[in-house]
Amino acid sequence: MRNAIFLVKNGIGFGHIRRALLIAEAILRAGQLRPIVISQASSLALYRNTPVRVINFPLLHRVPSAITEDLYTDLLNRLLDRLDPAVVIEDTYPDARYRRLPSLADRPRLLVMRRLDGLSFDQIRQRGDFAHYDQILIAQDRDAFRQEGHSGDSLAAVESSGRFTFVGNIAHTPTDEEVAAARSVYAVGGAPLVVVNGGAGGDQMPDGYGDRLFTACQTIAARLATEGHPARFVLVTGPYYAGRPLHDTANVTVRRYEPRLPALLAAADVAVIKPGNNALSEALSGTGQLVLVPDVSFMEGLDEHAHRIAAQFGGVVGAPDRDSLEPLIRDALGRGPRMATLAPSTTSVDAVVRAIHHHARTAGAPEIRPKLLLLILKPPDSIEPDKLRAQLPESLQNAAVLDRHQVGGVVSDSDSPSALTAVVDVDPSAMPPQEAVDKGVRLLIQTTPSPAVERWLRGRPPLPALLVTSAELVNACPGSPDVAQRRITRLLRSTATTVVLLDLRALPEPAVADYLATLGDWLASQPLHLVGMNAILAEQATRLLMGGLR
Amino acid sequence: MNDRLRADAVEPETTTVRTFAVRRDDDDLNTFADTIIELLEHDGVLVDLSRHDRRADLIELRVSTSEPRIQT
Numbered sequence A: 001m002r003n004a005i006f007l008v009k010n011g012i013g014f015g016h017i018r019r020a021l022l023i024a025e026a027i028l029r030a031g032q033l034r035p036i037v038i039s040q041a042s043s044l045a046l047y048r049n050t051p052v053r054v055i056n057f058p059l060l061h062r063v064p065s066a067i068t069e070d071l072y073t074d075l076l077n078r079l080l081d082r083l084d085p086a087v088v089i090e091d092t093y094p095d096a097r098y099r100r101l102p103s104l105a106d107r108p109r110l111l112v113m114r115r116l117d118g119l120s121f122d123q124i125r126q127r128g129d130f131a132h133y134d135q136i137l138i139a140q141d142r143d144a145f146r147q148e149g150h151s152g153d154s155l156a157a158v159e160s161s162g163r164f165t166f167v168g169n170i171a172h173t174p175t176d177e178e179v180a181a182a183r184s185v186y187a188v189g190g191a192p193l194v195v196v197n198g199g200a201g202g203d204q205m206p207d208g209y210g211d212r213l214f215t216a217c218q219t220i221a222a223r224l225a226t227e228g229h230p231a232r233f234v235l236v237t238g239p240y241y242a243g244r245p246l247h248d249t250a251n252v253t254v255r256r257y258e259p260r261l262p263a264l265l266a267a268a269d270v271a272v273i274k275p276g277n278n279a280l281s282e283a284l285s286g287t288g289q290l291v292l293v294p295d296v297s298f299m300e301g302l303d304e305h306a307h308r309i310a311a312q313f314g315g316v317v318g319a320p321d322r323d324s325l326e327p328l329i330r331d332a333l334g335r336g337p338r339m340a341t342l343a344p345s346t347t348s349v350d351a352v353v354r355a356i357h358h359h360a361r362t363a364g365a366p367e368i369r370p371k372l373l374l375l376i377l378k379p380p381d382s383i384e385p386d387k388l389r390a391q392l393p394e395s396l397q398n399a400a401v402l403d404r405h406q407v408g409g410v411v412s413d414s415d416s417p418s419a420l421t422a423v424v425d426v427d428p429s430a431m432p433p434q435e436a437v438d439k440g441v442r443l444l445i446q447t448t449p450s451p452a453v454e455r456w457l458r459g460r461p462p463l464p465a466l467l468v469t470s471a472e473l474v475n476a477c478p479g480s481p482d483v484a485q486r487r488i489t490r491l492l493r494s495t496a497t498t499v500v501l502l503d504l505r506a507l508p509e510p511a512v513a514d515y516l517a518t519l520g521d522w523l524a525s526q527p528l529h530l531v532g533m534n535a536i537l538a539e540q541a542t543r544l545l546m547g548g549l550r
Numbered sequence B: 001m002n003d004r005l006r007a008d009a010v011e012p013e014t015t016t017v018r019t020f021a022v023r024r025d026d027d028d029l030n031t032f033a034d035t036i037i038e039l040l041e042h043d044g045v046l047v048d049l050s051r052h053d054r055r056a057d058l059i060e061l062r063v064s065t066s067e068p069r070i071q072t
Helices: A015-030 A066-083 A118-126 A142-146 A151-158 A176-186 A209-226 A261-267 A277-283 A302-313 A320-335 A348-364 A383-388 A433-438 A449-460 A481-494 A507-526 A533-543 B029-039
Strands: A003-009 A036-039 A055-059 A087-091 A108-115 A134-136 A164-166 A193-197 A233-235 A252-255 A270-273 A289-292 A370-376 A410-412 A421-424 A441-446 A467-469 A472-475 A496-501 A528-530 B016-019 B046-048 B058-064
Touching: A003 A066, A015 A036, A015 A087, A015 A108, A015 A277, A015 A348, A036 A066, A055 A066, A066 B029, A066 B058, A087 A348, A108 A348, A142 A252, A151 A441, A151 A533, A164 A209, A176 A261, A193 A209, A193 B058, A209 A233, A209 A252, A209 A320, A209 A533, A233 A261, A233 A410, A261 A277, A261 A410, A270 A277, A270 A320, A277 A289, A277 A302, A289 A302, A289 A320, A370 A481, A370 A507, A370 A533, A410 B016, A421 A533, A433 A441, A441 A533, A467 A533, A472 A481, A481 A496, A481 A507, A496 A533, A507 A528
Parallel strands: A003 A036, A003 A087, A036 A055, A055 B046, A087 A108, A108 A134, A134 A164, A193 A233, A193 A270, A233 A252, A270 A289, A370 A496, A370 A528, A421 A441, A441 A467, A472 A496
Antiparallel strands: A410 A421, B016 B058, B046 B058
16 A cells, blocks of 8 residues: 655644544545544654554654754655655645655655635745645635735745645634543533643744743632632643743643643633634534634744634634733633534545545646647627637637727637636726636736736736736737747747637638638647646646746 | 753653764764654654754754653
């Protein structure tokens, strides 16, 4: 059985490894591939009960000897070479160390990516780090992704490159039985349950976040106890917690690690959490009131995210100190259950498993892509676009026909389910860019560079960005389709993809059918594919992943 | 060893299979890698390479032993 290798590292948290294990265990159950998790982590706690094979390295960038760091990297390379993976799966942050390993060159590679803030996503994209993956599986739904404040270029790249797939949130959803069991253990006698968690307990910055959060909550619990309040607190610090010692009291239970944390968070009446992806998903699956305490985050924009979540699902945002948290926790304890919950995604892990299987299967038979041609026909004035489209020979069925009746001249893919269109030689005065995008336009095709169009786009950049490509204008000569043939040949001699606007207006109407039949027969005999607008759009969007600015 | 959290009860128990001396010529990395691959033949094995001495000159190869790891 071939191996599916998960490359994952966790610095201060557990999220990447938890996500990798959820997927790896699903791969194991499917039985087609042997999953192996190769991690960099300081704690092995998450691996106690998984049936998945694991090789754990230290965090390589923290190894105190450069020689040993190199040796570890060499060892990793030799292990991967021996394991001969059918597919490699990484999590969220593209890692240059993995990219440079000779043993991983030309392997099918997938990136499973939980939410990132818009600026961070842009930085990764502009570095070209997404370009190394065959598919990027975003663990969000499309609407949630759009709320992150991504740039127009990033939205265009995600929407149109064909590399990205929205699979929905990936997190463990506890069963009702697990939730009930967690309550019976920690909410003795039906006492209100306050669960406090800051992820795996590590601090992103040396600001004592964990120390301040848990010490504040222990103090608040003590004050409530002296008032006779029945609330019970469970402080799950995480194994990386390095703050002041915490201790059990009459109404406080301290756990360094709690494997039932998802159920515990779902069981809480009040969840006081750092809103990382896993803890937040688990808390949102329950009905407890949320007190979100964002920490300095790495590429997650937790402050903004916490406020968005509080607005969407209900809850409050606080700081990790007693003055901030005490009134928020007291108020939350006085409220009933939160009404808005996060529905569990039952399909997200399945979608990732299908993608892994797909790329593992196709690994052995790559195909060299033929040259691509988008041929846009500009009809003679005497022939309506629909009539010309109806009389196209079989060999030109994929050619586009310019619809001159629409503003700017619109090209659309007849078989495109998304009804996206391109505009040829757009008139900037016709409408603002965002209006064009809202009408479904995604691509501007220009036969000549237009400073006016550039100003139009830069002045009011739309979301997603409108992508621009150039087209070669060819005037059809009566009786001489070889002119167009020679031009197409010349264009595709040096490029893999080209766009040709073939102006048929000089042809007498009776000659059009013969002209197109001759051209179509010739194109069918050439090593190229006639493609629709979406293929060109994908080409342009993929450029946004290559590290260069447009 | 490099991680003071090792002694905490949340960590699975592991035992040393062998060590690898980074600065010694007679320790062969290919043999070391082969040993790890052999360990992976066992279902659900946890191989830990994260322990090393203070200067990271000596790497430990450890496997989990005492935990009843779930089998499928």
